[in-house]
Amino acid sequence: MTTYPSPPVRGRRSRRTHASPRGRQGKAWAALAALAVLGAAGFAAFDGVRSADAGGEHVVEPTASGSTGPTRASRPAPPPGEPSASSTSSSSSSPKSPSPRAIPSTGPGTFTVAAGGSAKAGTGTALRYRVEIEDGLDLSAADVARQVERILADRRGWTADGRSAFQRVPGGPADFVVRVATPGTVDRICGQYGLDTGGEYNCNVAQNVMVNLKRWQLATPVYADDVSAYRALIINHEVGHFLGHGHVGCPGPGRPAPAMMQQIKGMDGCVPNVWPYDDQGRYVTGPAVP
Numbered sequence: 439m440t441t442y443p444s445p446p447v448r449g450r451r452s453r454r455t456h457a458s459p460r461g462r463q464g465k466a467w468a469a470l471a472a473l474a475v476l477g478a479a480g481f482a483a484f485d486g487v488r489s490a491d492a493g494g495e496h497v498v499e500p501t502a503s504g505s506t507g508p509t510r511a512s513r514p515a516p517p518p519g520e521p522s523a524s525s526t527s528s529s530s531s532s533p534k535s536p537s538p539r540a541i542p543s544t545g546p547g548t549f550t551v552a553a554g555g556s557a558k559a560g561t562g563t564a565l566r567y568r569v570e571i572e573d574g575l576d577l578s579a580a581d582v583a584r585q586v587e588r589i590l591a592d593r594r595g596w597t598a599d600g601r602s603a604f605q606r607v608p609g610g611p612a613d614f615v616v617r618v619a620t621p622g623t624v625d626r627i628c629g630q631y632g633l634d635t636g637g638e639y640n641c642n643v644a645q646n647v648m649v650n651l652k653r654w655q656l657a658t659p660v661y662a663d664d665v666s667a668y669r670a671l672i673i674n675h676e677v678g679h680f681l682g683h684g685h686v687g688c689p690g691p692g693r694p695a696p697a698m699m700q701q702i703k704g705m706d707g708c709v710p711n712v713w714p715y716d717d718q719g720r721y722v723t724g725p726a727v728p
Contacts, residue, residue, distance in 0.1 A: 541652045543637070544622025545572045552583035556606040559590055560597030564605040565613040572619040575651060585666075586616050589673045594713035596674065596681060599721075614680050616673065618649045639702065640672050642679035649676070658702050660710055671697060671712035678714060689724035696722045 549570035558564045567590075569583040583606060589595060590604040597603060619627070621637040628635045631643035641648045649672055657668035674697040686698045691707035697714045708724075715721055 541655060542620050545574050545620040547623050548573045549617060550579050551609060552579040553608050555608050556587045558603055558605045560603030562601045562603045564603040566605055566607045568607060568612045568615045570615055570617045572623055582618055585669060586673055589670045594715045596714055598715035598719055614645045614647055616647045618651055618654055620651050624648045624650045640676055642676040647676040667712050674712060674714055685727045686724040687727045694722050696724050699724060
């Protein structure tokens with residue numbers, strides 16, 4: 439922060455008069471007293487400018503793109519999916535308590551496998567999968583595994599195609615692995631296969647279904663009031679890629695959004711939907727997109 443001193447106070451030019459020595463001495467003492475008062479006022483004015491500038495100081499905060507930019511007394515708009523932060527008063531001196539939903543940007547890149555397994559869901563030969571949580575996260579591996587099991591076993595999920603089946607295993611050979619990890623770890627693993635997840639997205643690469651912790655915890659604005667539903671969309675979308683399904687677009691305004699639609703990038707008139715199949719067992723899809 440840079441401060442600038444107040445400009446010097448310019449006094450009026452005194453008129454030259456003939457005065458007695460006593461009169462000149464009295465006027466000199468009066469002038470000294472006036473200068474002292476003006477000096478004190480000038481210092482107070484300078485200090486006031488410095489305090490006001492400190493109170494409304496420009497601060498540099500991260501922006502949604504990861505670059506930096508100036509803001510005044512409020513935080514920048516968050517990236518899609520993140521809750522907005524309330525403006526902070528420039529005069530408040532008490533620190534803000536950390537958000538209970540704070541998301542670590544990166545982690546160690548090591549994982550803990552959820553113990554136990556599940557019964558087979560669906561017909562046909564079961565695809566064996568593990569559920570893993572990056573070490574250091576405030577998540578229960580057992581709880582995440584139960585949620586993934588329910589999603590993959592739902593009658594509106596991929597088992598509705600009559601061919602797909604799933605079974606969770608605690609170790610050994612697996613066809614794919616569902617991994618919940620920090621944005622940085624997701625970026626690193628997905629980036630090894632040429633995908634840029636930008637700290638925001640999930641991906642499927644090789645046998646890895648990579649779930650971005652930010653999306654698992656915060657969803658997106660469309661699903662902010664139903665995070666559990668968005669978790670189903672993450673699993674259905676990325677497992678759908680593993681099964682060979684590509685991206686599709688919205689089939690029409692007011693129609694359910696396909697699970698294979700990139701809903702995080704916009705709904706395009708579709709209404710929220712997280713399942714590959716509807717209640718009548720019909721596949722929900724739309725026009726193919728890159």
